[in-house]
Amino acid sequence: MSGMNDLTMANPLFVTFLFYAAILVLKTVLMSLATARHRIGKKIFANPEDAKGLQGKVKLDDPDVERVRRAHLNDLENILPFLIICPLYLATGPNAWMATMLMRGFAATRIIHTFVYLNVVPQPSRGLAFMVGLGITIYMTVQTLLATL
Template identity: 30%
Template sequence: MGEFHVGNPVFVTYLIAAALMVFKLMGQGWMTVYRMMRAKAGYASPEDLRPGPLNRAPAPAQLELNDYVDRSRRMHRNDLENIPGFWVAGLLFVAVAPPLWLAQGMLFGFVAARVAHALAYAMALSHEVRATFYTIGSLIVAGMALYALVAVL
């Protein structure tokens, strides 16, 4: 079984961080849907204009860009670009048995960076603020991958 068991606190740390990122990723998708329904705008595809129980009075303007909806969609796309790499790098990292303090710092550090990035995006803070949190998360993922690579070379 190696390092991948719930008796290993490093793996448990990964499980918690990875599960939190599942909720973040999936929750952002639901947030986008909620915003589309609330605004009755920002729909993505022409077929979204077909009448149905959730859109009884479709209008072509619903396909126009809506920043309230699109901001959530951009946040979701950003999560899709970053979180899967974290899941993979995190598993590689756990496989080489890092010290618990380092694992907790890196894994929970990534979670904190993604939460801070989401808050900065949701509050429309400057690009520099968002980029700072993105950079922290990105460096953590790269650091975990590098740590795993060096450990096996």
């Protein structure tokens, strides 16, 4: 069965969605930990009560912390819409191979985006990863809308 009519582990497409959704959620959560690691390691914090407890200082413009925070924010802006539209798209009964490739592609682009962002890989690497992921989300959204007409 190729759609989301069967929301059980018996539906290979649903299992694929669960796998990539879990990977993306884990990746997003780990970005919070990466921000905390940078803050604690440099003893710079966003709130006075946090700085006081660890003998740090309040600083909102550290380039390393802000780079991780921007990567995390970009995940939140892109992964959340994907996690919402993907099951809706799957409910339209798309081709299973195409849907699987779109889910894999989106997950790969988000991992690549973070890698190039955090490792300061020159553009257009980050921009390309962003655009491919965004394109996948837009494609799924348009296909979902078309299926409802």
